[in-house]
Amino acid sequence: MAKKVRVRFAPSPTGGLHLGGVRTVLYNYLFAKKNGGDFVLRIEDTDQNRYVAGAEQYIFDCLQWAGLEPDESPIHGGPYGPYRQSERKDLYRQYADKLIKDGHAYYAFDTPEELEKMRHDFKNETNPSPQYDHSVRMKMRNSLTIPGEEVKKLLEEKTRFVIRIKMPENDTVSFTDMIRGDVSFDTSVVDDKVLLKADGMPTYHLAVVVDDYLMKITHAFRGEEWLSSAPVHILLWKYLFGYEHMPAWAHLPLILGPSGKLSKRDGAKYGYPVFAMTWNDPKTGEITEGFREKGFLPEAFINLLALLGWNDGTEQEIFSKEELIEKFSIERVHSGGAKFDYEKAKWFNHEWIKRSDVQSLKYEVRKQLSRDGDMAIDDAFLEKVIALVKDRCTLLTDFYDQSIFLFKAPGQYDLDAIKPKWSAAKAAFFEDYCNELQNITGWNTETLETKFKELAAQKNIKAGELQLPFRIMLVGGKFGPGVFAIAEVLGKEETIRRIKHIFRFLNS
């Protein structure tokens, strides 16, 4: 009777959702789907000070865009709600009380000033950042040092207090991480973490354990930055609910920027996006461009994230979401941190655009083309265009530059590319070619090319020398798909019009 797999992603709504966050979501999601389990989204908004309006909705939107929607969440609902920790506030106190009753936690009345003084007084060469731990707790103002009667009085007077865990002194806490294997900590070196804050809100440490228990979470995946505080959580599980209910842990390697952990703060400065979608910070007014707006396909985004630290053991690199669900295994996640490589990320996107069918790209491409004002675009025509240029687009945004000339005549022409070699003979060629085009039967790439080459041979001009001028006439510059294919899509009337239009410049 194996328990039903239940996993959760528990972000705090403080800003944009970065690469590492989405990858954590992805691994949770894949693991849940693979094992027929549930994926829950829980909002960890216990810090009023860092709360940012709109961030929660933004996270939902990111998950929706990425196609990683949870089964249970504040908006989807579910049997274990509420899914916002701020709305669960009253739940946590009883667990903190139980810890106190059992001697695993205590009240601490120290003011911020007193804490600061402690850190200052105990600071020295060998201990640059003193902690509130077994070595100092007996020198502080808490229920361990203050007589019971007095503690009672302080509580009755509503003196501000926090509840701290009382870390055992000479114990070893160990657990097996699904990615790293056995990890152990000496409890003497971890501090007496605050579990319940003065405002009555739990800290992450208490909340994560209580909620994982209440929500029947079976597997807990989170970033490696949590590894150091794992002993606190393990102990809390032992004191409160027993190891038999504890989820299996997996601490995911970090995704690194050029120097260290990818930070939410310095998004723009790397030269590539770090957020899934553009984040507009209401506090600073700062706008940080996301992968979606940069022109990434959600399928590609997920694919590249999955492969950042995981592979299926074969040489396959392009995976659909369905394939990922089928092949994913947490044990194959690499344990080392991965530096993010934007070039490779773009390659994934390029591969996905190339493999996407025309239909599925229509919506996005239409959006790109309407960048500078809405355009009436014929559906069938759009399909032809996409088929013609998609292989040369790395980002969705490339569709504009690669194909806008098919919708409106070029704004400028690279005449310098042809003028030096222009001649009366060439001018005559194009004049005759126009006449032939007028009467051509079967307007397609092959016919256009055949006629072009026949005429060139007739006039004794190398066809190659005429192709560049032709390209400039149709495209405006030295880029784009094959000229004859372009002419085919452009159609007879427009092709002739463009040849004649630029013809005038060249003959003058």
Added chain:
RNA sequence: GGCCCGUUCGUCUAAGGGUUAGGACACCACCCUUUCACGGUGGUGAUACGAGUUCGAAUCUCGUACGGGCUACCA
């Protein structure tokens, strides 16, 4: 400083005692194409260092170095 985690081409990684250490991105060359890409072929390029265990170590052990994370009434 302390604790924890990590370390294979520039980057992401494969290889879980025996391989000419494989692939991908990027880079370079050639081919294709008289545009630019795509594509094709080939190339440069790595087991951090030092000990040990072993017939044999990228792989196991220890030490060193380096990198990262944590060290808040933030998550």
